[in-house]
Amino acid sequence: MDQIVSTSANKKRVIMLIIDTLMYPPLEKAVKEGAAPAFKFFMDNGRVFPNIVSPFPTMSVTVDSSLLTGTNANIHKIPGLVWFHDKEKRLINYGSHIRELIKLGITQSMKDILYNINNQHLNKEIKTIHEELSSRGKITASINALIYRGNTEHNLKLPRLLTIFTSLNHELKTKGSQLFTYGSFSKLSPLKRYGYFWQKCGFNDRFSAQELKYLIKTDSLPSFTIVYFPDMDKIIHKNGPMEIKGIHKVDKQLQNVLDCYDSWEEALKDNYWIIMGDNGQAPIDSDRNKALIDLRQSLRSYQIMTLKDGVKDRDEVVLGVNERMAFIYTLNPEHAPLSDLAKTLQMDERVDVIAWMEKESVHVISGVQQGKFIFKPNGTLVDEYEQSWDIEGDLGILNLTVKNNKIIYDEYPDALARLYSSLTSHEGNYLVVSAKPGFEFIGEGSPTHVGGASHGGLHKQDSLVSMIVTGTNSSPRHLRIIDLKDWILTLLD
Known part of the structure; x- marks a missing residue:
C-alpha cells in the first residue's frame, strides 16, 4: 500500500x-x-x-x-455520548442504543457518529x-x-x-x-x-x-x-x-x-x-425496580421532549442520558427552572450529585445528604492537580477534605475540574446529575445493565x-x- x-x-x-x-x-x-x-x-x-x-x-x-x-x-x-445541541435544537447521540438512534432518525444519527463527531463537533x-x-x-x-x-x-x-x-x-x-x-x-x-x-x-x-x-x-x-x-x-x-x-x-x-x-x-x-x-x-443492582432511575418518571410533572418528535413548542425539558450520568436541559427556565428540577431529583436518594451553573459558580446538592456546596475556579485553595478554587458550603457533598489550604479528593477524583468542565462544555441551561454506585439513569429507549455494571458517573x-x-x-x-x-x-x- x-x-x-x-x-x-x-x-x-x-x-x-x-x-x-x-x-x-x-x-x-x-x-x-x-x-x-x-x-x-x-x-x-x-x-x-x-x-x-x-x-x-x-x-x-x-x-x-x-x-x-x-x-x-x-x-x-x-460533552458526552448523548447531549443536546442548543443551536440546532436537537439531541445528538453517538451510539447509546439502536432504539434511540432510530427514533432520532437513523441517517442523522449515523452522520453524527461517522462524520460530525470528528469533523464538526x-x-x-x-x-x-x-x-x-x-x-x-x-x-x-x-x-x-x-x-x-x-x-x-x-x-x-x-x-x-x-x-x-x-x-x-x-x-x-x-x-x-x-x-x-x-x-x-x-x-x-x-x-x-x-x-x-x-x-x-x-x-x-x-x-x-x-x-x-x-x-x-x-x-x-x-x-x-x-x-x-x-x-x-x-x-x-x-x-x-x-x-x-x-x-x-x-x-x-x-x-x-x-x-x-x-x-x-x-x-x-x-x-x-x-x-x-x-x-x-460501577456495579448495578440486580433488582430492576431499584436499579433504574427513570428520569421521565422523576420529572413527570414537566413536558419532556420525545425522541421521535424532537423539540416542540410545548416541551420544557430534554433528557441526555449517559448511563450513570445525565444532562437535564430546561427549554423553559421560567416554568422549569434548574433549581426546581434539582430539588425534584434531590428527593431520590439514588442520585448522589446534582450540579448546575449560576453565573460563575457551580452549585451542587445531593439526594444522599442535605446541604449545598458552591465552588468556582481561580480561588485561594489548591488541589492535588495544582488547580485553584473558591469553595463554600458542605464539603461532604463531594466528599472533600481541606488540610493546610489543600483540597483532597476521595470518592470523586478531581471532582471540581471534572464537574466544572462538564457544566461549561456546551451551550444551554442544564443540570449534570450522577448516580450512586448500584444505579443508572434511563430515559426513552436507554440501554440498561441490571445485575451487571455501568459507567458515565x-x-x-x-x-x-x-x-x-x-x-x-x-x-x-x-x-x-x-x-x-x-x-x-x-x-x-
Missing part, C-alpha cells in the same frame, strides 16, 4: 493500546490466576499505574477526545496528538479509535446495507491520522477476516489486533500508534466489574501481537508500550482505570487521562 512508509530507521515509537474498561482490581485478579500472560509480561517489564483518573462523563467519546487533545470537555467540546481550535505530531513531521496511526482527527483526508467506504437504510453516500470523506483504520470502512491490511457486517464491521478486538499486526509485520509502525480494543466493555456491562473473562480474551489478542516479534522481549526494544483503560464501571468506580507503561521511567505530570498527551509528546521529542 503506497501510504505506508517504513520508519524502522526512527528512534523509539509509542504503541498505545486502549482497552475498554481496563480496571486494576480485575486485572490483578486475572494475572494472579494465570489468565493473562501477556498483561503479566508487560507488567513485569514496566510500571503499573492502578488509578489513572478518567474525564467526566466517563463515556468513551469524551474520554478519547480528552486523551487526544489533552483537555477536558469545556475545551474539546465533546470536536473543537477545531485545539490540536489532536495526530495533528500535533504531523506538524512536527512525524507519522501516526489510529486503529479503530472513535476519535481520530488528523491532517490526512480518507474515504470511509460504507457497507451497502447501511446506505440502503440511510440516505448517506457509499463514501464519506473524513480527516484522520496518516495511517488509518476505522473498522472495515477504512483499513490498512488487505485481510478480510473479522470485518464483516455481523462482526460489527470490524469494530472488534480481533480486527484491531489484525491491523496492528499488519503494521508490525510490514515494518510500518509509525512514531505513534493508538489502537482501540472495544470488546471488554460489553462483557463487564453484562457480568459486573470483577469479571475477568474479557481480560482473558483481550490477553489472547495481545499474545498474538507479541508473537509477531522473534521474542516477546524483542517487542520492548524499539517501542514504548502504553496499555490502559478508558473508564471504569463521577464516582471513583466509574473514573479510575489502570495503565501499564514500558520503556521509560518518566511519568505524566498528574495521573489523569488529560495529562497523557503532553507526556507522550515528550517521549517522542
Whole structure:
C-alpha cells in the first residue's frame, strides 16, 4: 500500500493500546490466576499505574477526545455520548442504543457518529496528538479509535446495507491520522477476516489486533500508534466489574501481537508500550425496580421532549442520558427552572450529585445528604492537580477534605475540574446529575445493565482505570487521562 512508509530507521515509537474498561482490581485478579500472560509480561517489564483518573462523563467519546487533545470537555467540546445541541435544537447521540438512534432518525444519527463527531463537533481550535505530531513531521496511526482527527483526508467506504437504510453516500470523506483504520470502512491490511457486517464491521478486538499486526509485520509502525480494543466493555456491562473473562480474551489478542516479534522481549526494544483503560464501571443492582432511575418518571410533572418528535413548542425539558450520568436541559427556565428540577431529583436518594451553573459558580446538592456546596475556579485553595478554587458550603457533598489550604479528593477524583468542565462544555441551561454506585439513569429507549455494571458517573468506580507503561521511567505530570498527551509528546521529542 503506497501510504505506508517504513520508519524502522526512527528512534523509539509509542504503541498505545486502549482497552475498554481496563480496571486494576480485575486485572490483578486475572494475572494472579494465570489468565493473562501477556498483561503479566508487560507488567513485569514496566510500571503499573492502578488509578489513572478518567474525564467526566466517563463515556468513551469524551474520554478519547480528552486523551487526544489533552483537555477536558469545556475545551474539546465533546460533552458526552448523548447531549443536546442548543443551536440546532436537537439531541445528538453517538451510539447509546439502536432504539434511540432510530427514533432520532437513523441517517442523522449515523452522520453524527461517522462524520460530525470528528469533523464538526470536536473543537477545531485545539490540536489532536495526530495533528500535533504531523506538524512536527512525524507519522501516526489510529486503529479503530472513535476519535481520530488528523491532517490526512480518507474515504470511509460504507457497507451497502447501511446506505440502503440511510440516505448517506457509499463514501464519506473524513480527516484522520496518516495511517488509518476505522473498522472495515477504512483499513490498512488487505485481510478480510473479522470485518464483516455481523462482526460489527470490524469494530472488534480481533480486527484491531489484525491491523496492528499488519503494521508490525510490514515494518510500518509509525512514531505513534493508538489502537482501540472495544470488546471488554460489553462483557463487564453484562457480568459486573470483577469479571475477568474479557481480560482473558483481550490477553489472547495481545499474545498474538507479541508473537509477531522473534521474542516477546524483542517487542520492548524499539517501542514504548502504553496499555490502559478508558473508564471504569460501577456495579448495578440486580433488582430492576431499584436499579433504574427513570428520569421521565422523576420529572413527570414537566413536558419532556420525545425522541421521535424532537423539540416542540410545548416541551420544557430534554433528557441526555449517559448511563450513570445525565444532562437535564430546561427549554423553559421560567416554568422549569434548574433549581426546581434539582430539588425534584434531590428527593431520590439514588442520585448522589446534582450540579448546575449560576453565573460563575457551580452549585451542587445531593439526594444522599442535605446541604449545598458552591465552588468556582481561580480561588485561594489548591488541589492535588495544582488547580485553584473558591469553595463554600458542605464539603461532604463531594466528599472533600481541606488540610493546610489543600483540597483532597476521595470518592470523586478531581471532582471540581471534572464537574466544572462538564457544566461549561456546551451551550444551554442544564443540570449534570450522577448516580450512586448500584444505579443508572434511563430515559426513552436507554440501554440498561441490571445485575451487571455501568459507567458515565463521577464516582471513583466509574473514573479510575489502570495503565501499564514500558520503556521509560518518566511519568505524566498528574495521573489523569488529560495529562497523557503532553507526556507522550515528550517521549517522542
